[in-house]
Amino acid sequence: MSRYSSWTKIGALLGAAVLGGLMSGHLYAAELTPETYCQLAIQSMQLQLGKMQERAGTARAERDQGPEVAEAYDQHVKAVEDLDLTRLYARYGVPAEDYVTYMGRSKRQVDAYLAANPTVSGRIDALSAGINAALGDLENLRQP
Numbered sequence: 349m350s351r352y353s354s355w356t357k358i359g360a361l362l363g364a365a366v367l368g369g370l371m372s373g374h375l376y377a378a379e380l381t382p383e384t385y386c387q388l389a390i391q392s393m394q395l396q397l398g399k400m401q402e403r404a405g406t407a408r409a410e411r412d413q414g415p416e417v418a419e420a421y422d423q424h425v426k427a428v429e430d431l432d433l434t435r436l437y438a439r440y441g442v443p444a445e446d447y448v449t450y451m452g453r454s455k456r457q458v459d460a461y462l463a464a465n466p467t468v469s470g471r472i473d474a475l476s477a478g479i480n481a482a483l484g485d486l487e488n489l490r491q492p
Contacts, residue, residue, distance in 0.1 A: 378441030380450045382461035386468050388440050388447060392433060393475035399429040400482040407489035 378384070406422040437444050451458060462469040 380440075380442055380446060380454075382454065382457045384440060384442075385447070385450050385454070385458060386461060386465075386472065388436070388442065390468070390471055390475065391436055392447075393472070393479060395429065395432055395436065397475060397478050397482060399425055399432075400479065400486065404482065404486055404489060407486055 380388075402425045403422055406418045406425065434444065437447055440447075462472070
């Protein structure tokens with residue numbers, strides 16, 4: 349085997365590993381900024397609100413078809429939500445852990461960005477209110 353073909357194979361393997369890591373969401377390169385954090389927050393909240401609304405269907409199914417059917421459906425919706433969130437973070441090039449801890453590390457910068465961008469702040473507030481309302485609805489639907 350020639351030296352050139354060994355380097356070609358190593359390069360191909362490294363390329364495949366990087367591509368595989370990117371496609372699976374395990375390699376990240378981007379740093380969060382207050383702007384990208386808020387964009388990601390809006391998109392993740394929209395996704396979560398939609399999934400909560402789907403889970404309301406679970407609570408209705410529980411009443412109609414029994415708790416086993418509802419639990420299976422709820423677990424399915426949660427698994428899809430987790431996968432969708434992982435893909436969303438990967439599109440931004442950010443591990444979920446960085447997104448979750450960013451606000452604690454950068455609260456002043458995010459607050460300043462939101463103060464300078466009231467439309468973004470209003471969108472986050474509206475989504476937060478929608479999520480809180482959906483949580484209340486779910487609790488009400490699940491009570492006997």
